[in-house]
Amino acid sequence: MRRLISATTVLALALVLFGGAGCAPQVEVRTGTKVVCTYGEVISDGIHTVKVPAQDAGKYKVRTITRLCPRHAQLESLYQAAQQALAAGDMAAAKKALEQVVAIDPAFAKAAAQLDTIAGGGKPAPDTSSPGGSAATTSTPDKPGDADTGSPAESLLVWAPDKISGFTASRPTVDPLTIARQYVPASGSDAVSFVIAVEQFPSAKLANSGLTAQVKRVYSRDSDTFKLNGHDVYFGTDGQRYGALGFVDGAVMVVLEMSGKSGEPPSGLKSALKAAANQLP
Structure with missing residues (x-):
């Protein structure tokens, strides 16, 4: 996926002591998983706060997974097909793929500009750069x-x-x-x-x-x-x-x-x- 699944684990503990005399100290910790597209969109957010004994706080973590969402996977696939068609000199195939890209996201990479060039009778150079998104994490x-x-x-x-x-x-x-x-x-x-x-x-x-x-x-x-x-x-x-x-x-x-x-x-x-x-x- 070009860049398809990537992930990072971040320890994000917000420790807030509470409880009265005679009670074991407890803290509030954030835990759960958030899934984010490499283009920045949140796919799902399962992060929540729980109260646990202070000695167990280190067992809880916030996990952020970064991966390519289906929408951007489709955009990258279509855009890549368009660039391959441009490199091969097939303007009709490139135009068709670029029109699909622009219909989904008019601002994606250089799709709109390349489509305008083709509409004007020109032959845009294929884009050899990465279309966007954040770098892969671990x-x-x-x-x-x-x-x-x-x-x-x-x-x-x-x-x-x-x-x-x-x-x-x-x-x-x-x-x-x-x-x-x-x-x-x-x-x-x-x-x-x-x-x-x-x-x-x-x-x-x-x-x-x-x-x-x-x-x-x-x-x-x-x-x-x-x-x-x-x-x-x-x-x-x-x-x-x-x-x-x-x-x-x-x-x-x-x-x-x-x-x-x-x-x-x-x-x-x-x-x-x-x-x-x-x-x-």
């Missing part, structure tokens, strides 16, 4: 050592394979505990963009919490649950253009996200997502 587990033994990222690649029928895989973005991989749909596909994101959590409980915060709450429309390859799978959409399928395998969370064609109900992506997920372990 995540560490809530309990260092619990999930950071060996090289977890290598084992996570099994969930984002080199080959998925109907798609062409791009190079994965790999961090110590997360990976993300964008897949370019074949011509005629119901999907416009497709991304698989995988994250290693310290425990199965936290992986399930991540699934709730990052998938079930964000894609709450058209929801359905079913079994697939032995996994309890959740499917949902945002009610507009995006659909997602997610499940956990032990302490690993796997999320497949697709965006559909403009005007088509995102619930129609369910069969394509299931077909892709069925090719995973």
Whole structure:
């Protein structure tokens, strides 16, 4: 995804002592996970404040995960296709892709300027720079050592394979505990963009919490649950253009996200997502 999943863990404890005589000192701490797109948009925010014994305060952390959202994954995919068409001298294909980019976000990269140049009979030079977004960051587990033994990222690649029928895989973005991989749909596909994101959590409980915060709450429309390859799978959409399928395998969370064609109900992506997920372990 060019830049698809990335993550950082920040210890953000706001300690406020309270309690009277005879009571064990307690403090307020902030804990939970916030997921932010690399372009700055908040995808989900599960951060909240809890009261805990002072001696346990160090066990609670705020986890901020930065990854590419489906909307910007689609924009980057279309923009990249436009630049490849420009490099090949195919103005018609470049114009079509750029029009799709501008329809979603008129201010994205140089799309509008390139489209104006083509409309005026010119041939804009392909943009070889990165379209935007923040730099990738790194995540560490809530309990260092619990999930950071060996090289977890290598084992996570099994969930984002080199080959998925109907798609062409791009190079994965790999961090110590997360990976993300964008897949370019074949011509005629119901999907416009497709991304698989995988994250290693310290425990199965936290992986399930991540699934709730990052998938079930964000894609709450058209929801359905079913079994697939032995996994309890959740499917949902945002009610507009995006659909997602997610499940956990032990302490690993796997999320497949697709965006559909403009005007088509995102619930129609369910069969394509299931077909892709069925090719995973």
